[in-house]
Amino acid sequence: MRRLCRLGRCWRGGYKTGLNAETPISQREERKPRRAKKGGRAEARRYETSHMLSYEQARDKVIEQVGRRKGPRATSVVSVWDALGLVLAQEVKTDREYPPFDRSTRDGYAVRSKEATPEAELKCVREIKAGDAVREALEAGTCWQIMTGAAVPAGADAVVMIEHTSREGEVVRFERAALPGQNIVPRGSEAGAAQTILRAGMRLGYAELALTAQVGAVQLECARRPRVAILSTGDEVVLIDEVPGPFQIRNSNSVSLAAQVHITGGEPVVLGNAADRVEDLGEKIERGLKEDALVLSGGVSMGKYDLVENALKAMGAEFFFDAVAIRPGKPAVFGMCQGKPVFGLPGNPVSTMVTFELFVAPAIDLLSGAEARALPLLEARLAEAMKEKPGLTHFLPARIEWRGVVPEVKALKWQGSGDIAALAKANCFLMVPADREKIEIGESVSVLLRKDIV
Numbered sequence: 001m002r003r004l005c006r007l008g009r010c011w012r013g014g015y016k017t018g019l020n021a022e023t024p025i026s027q028r029e030e031r032k033p034r035r036a037k038k039g040g041r042a043e044a045r046r047y048e049t050s051h052m053l054s055y056e057q058a059r060d061k062v063i064e065q066v067g068r069r070k071g072p073r074a075t076s077v078v079s080v081w082d083a084l085g086l087v088l089a090q091e092v093k094t095d096r097e098y099p100p101f102d103r104s105t106r107d108g109y110a111v112r113s114k115e116a117t118p119e120a121e122l123k124c125v126r127e128i129k130a131g132d133a134v135r136e137a138l139e140a141g142t143c144w145q146i147m148t149g150a151a152v153p154a155g156a157d158a159v160v161m162i163e164h165t166s167r168e169g170e171v172v173r174f175e176r177a178a179l180p181g182q183n184i185v186p187r188g189s190e191a192g193a194a195q196t197i198l199r200a201g202m203r204l205g206y207a208e209l210a211l212t213a214q215v216g217a218v219q220l221e222c223a224r225r226p227r228v229a230i231l232s233t234g235d236e237v238v239l240i241d242e243v244p245g246p247f248q249i250r251n252s253n254s255v256s257l258a259a260q261v262h263i264t265g266g267e268p269v270v271l272g273n274a275a276d277r278v279e280d281l282g283e284k285i286e287r288g289l290k291e292d293a294l295v296l297s298g299g300v301s302m303g304k305y306d307l308v309e310n311a312l313k314a315m316g317a318e319f320f321f322d323a324v325a326i327r328p329g330k331p332a333v334f335g336m337c338q339g340k341p342v343f344g345l346p347g348n349p350v351s352t353m354v355t356f357e358l359f360v361a362p363a364i365d366l367l368s369g370a371e372a373r374a375l376p377l378l379e380a381r382l383a384e385a386m387k388e389k390p391g392l393t394h395f396l397p398a399r400i401e402w403r404g405v406v407p408e409v410k411a412l413k414w415q416g417s418g419d420i421a422a423l424a425k426a427n428c429f430l431m432v433p434a435d436r437e438k439i440e441i442g443e444s445v446s447v448l449l450r451k452d453i454v
């Protein structure tokens with residue numbers, strides 16, 4: 001088994017021997033508290049060995065744990081104008097058949113198909129446009145001029161496109177044979193009356209909203225956006241409207257996390273920053289646990305002042321992973337605390353962003369009453385050969401371009417997981433599998449799209 005050593009501590013690329021993946025880490029690790037060392041390093045991370053999962057396993061863990069706690073959600077009635085991105089909490093049924101009449105899909109002539117043969121001539125006796133009431137039937141030997149969206153009269157079984165006819169006065173000459181049913185959408189063929197067209201758990205995009213509008217369902221019962229508490233940590237972090245001291249940084253993570261929560265369908269509740277002290281962390285975590293989920297940034301690595309796991313544990317958290325075989329983002333932590341999902345994401349901004357996409361986004365989907373959406377992955381052709389250290393799955397800031405049919409992707413130069421500027425130039429993450437070192441130009445690679453801008 002591959003071994004990756006860090007800070008003198010060994011991480012295995014799999015489950016610790018004799019331990020079961022189902023066992024929450026907190027229970028497993030209880031058995032072996034780390035011996036406190038001089039300098040207090042043991043205070044930071046209590047765990048002797050970490051439970052390092054692949055990113056797929058870690059995602060599955062989140063989906064399994066949050067999915068298991070899926071119960072009835074709070075809902076509210078929302079106007080169709082305000083419901084974009086929300087998840088339906090009701091069924092939507094049709095108010096009548098769709099289309100409500102046999103509808104012409106072309107501008108042309110309504111005919112009896114057997115009469116509209118090549119060279120045939122029919123007398124045009126009426127014109128009918130969209131919205132006109134049609135009560136009479138088409139008589140044999142005649143045709144009606146008809147517009148797109150108009151009701152096809154009884155007796156007609158085809159609409160011939162105007163482009164395939166010529167006309168002199170009232171006489172229409174047909175150039176080719178009409179086929180029965182041609183250019184007509186039959187009444188009720190899109191949906192029957194009182195038919196369920198949208199179900200609870202479906203996300204409302206523009207097409208779904210148009211469908212609700214079509215059937216007159218303009219007030220919709222939707223799941224309330226899950227409230228996601230965002231807590232950054234670190235003594236070096238100041239508010240974004242403060243001028244940082246020479247060795248301080250502004251709290252950009254709360255901003256990116258709030259944006260990510262928002263586009264995933266959650267409501268961000270920004271709690272500010274906690275100092276690297278267990279008491280301050282504890283107080284703010286307690287506040288965060290009042291919301292539907294809690295996302296922390298920073299304080300989950302191996303440093304002496306990385307205290308988030310301990311603070312969570314003191315509040316009763318049960319952990320399901322505390323390391324994932326990815327870079328950036330390896331120290332990501334997920335647990336349940338007082339019935340709420342809690343995520344400890346590493347503080348370096350690109351790590352925070354990647355781990356949110358991988359692990360927090362599916363939890364927000366589930367908390368919204370929807371299924372967890374699949375990762376927006378696609379295949380692309382590598383535009384420039386590259387080399388990476390094997391052992392972890394990499395998610396590198398990259399640009400994907402659609403010049404031809406097959407998209408091309410290129411990793412961007414970056415200074416590591418603190419380099420927000422590199423990610424602001426990227427529109428995706430290039431995934432390098434853990435077992436690859438060199439990838440040649442032209443090879444097929446996987447790409448995780450930045451769904452906020454692509």
Ligand code: AMP
Pocket residue numbers: 232233234237249250251252253254297298299300301303306345346347348349418
């Ligand atoms: P940590 O995971 O706490 O060790 O943090 C790693 C690094 O991430 C820190 O040294 C900071 O440079 C950066 N960082 C931590 N928190 C934030 C934040 N809220 N906003 C921006 N950068 C941060």
Ligand code: MG
Pocket residue numbers: 233234235276298299305306347
């Ligand atoms: Mg920190």
